[in-house]
Amino acid sequence: MFVVRHGDRVRGWLDSCPHVDGAPLAWRKDAYLNADGNSIVCYGHGAVFDIETGVCTQGPCVGQALTPVALECDEQALWITSPHAAE
């Protein structure tokens, strides 16, 4: 999975593009965003995802979405609360 901080929100996503199930998104470790840092990009085929909703807005999986991984944030850590925690 990967975690994106945008503004004051932290969101978790499964590192699996809806275009090719299981396909990881980054082009390099931790490199999941576009140049401006305001969209998530899958660097397999260039799909662009809304950074808040995870919905694909351009590319081979338009309309499909990344799978969220529920997170909680406190002063000490990020906690994964999702059933995906083991992945």
Next chain:
Amino acid sequence: MNILGPDSLVFGVDDLDACIQFFTDYGLTPVGVDETGGRFEAVDGTSIVVAHRDDSSLPPPMDTGTMLRKTIYGVADRATLEAIADELGRDREVKRLADGSIEASDDMGFVLGFQISVRREIEVAGEAVNSPGARPGRAPNIVGASASAEFLPLTLSHVVYFVPDQAKASRFYEDRLGFRCTDRFTDAGTFLRPAGTLDHHTLFLIQTPAFMKGVEHFTFHLSGPTAVLQRGTEFAAKGYQTYWGPGRHKFGSNWFWYFNSPVGCHVEYDADMDLHDDNWVAREAPMQVDESQIFLFQHREKWAPGGPPPGGETH
């Protein structure tokens, strides 16, 4: 048409810094690269060119969002260039550029360039194998494996397009430009070889819905399977993201290792591709997992017996 193969692929990208880092680490040599982009060359002079997507000197983008703007083919001589200009000029605009090259689009809207090829003749030792019953590839005391060996991308091998009508797209390359179909996946994909090379394919066309039109991947040939595995391992160790591989394809026989990339398509290291001439009869197979590869491995962290192997990597 004496087309040798792709000389260069031109991309209009979102993150130039990322692309400059990527192609430098991949092993191409930056030539005239600055904050506006530039050219990244293999040993024989074939290249990837990157510029920012707003760069007005680039051909216009496709509406699908692919970052590929142009595929530049190298041809053997001026006579070939003129023959292509005449042939394509029968039914489409052919631009003549200041550098002597010509530019026209294929039937799917991919912008193509044709130039006298810039590729240099190179002499690079291929992988030398010692095998019982065959003449040794290495003389006594010559060591094969070396942790410090540097394997460079030698030449731009092939590009793979997603197209909405691969049969029609293939006919353009075969009927108008003299490419040969070497093999095909039934109703799914066509491997194409231009007349000026014996390489199994320099272009592979895959059938997809129209909104996916663009590039699946491109690759440079390395010198052999060890080069692919060793260079790929070093690349992965720098944090680059494997997509598929390493493995060996059935059609083409080439070793492969695909990575994600900031040009928004996969970039591959490949090696040891089959050569074919006009006597070859195209094979056909369904597009299935077993037809796409003979074997597939997964890169892992090194370990040695003496303790338990490290746990599997989670993602």
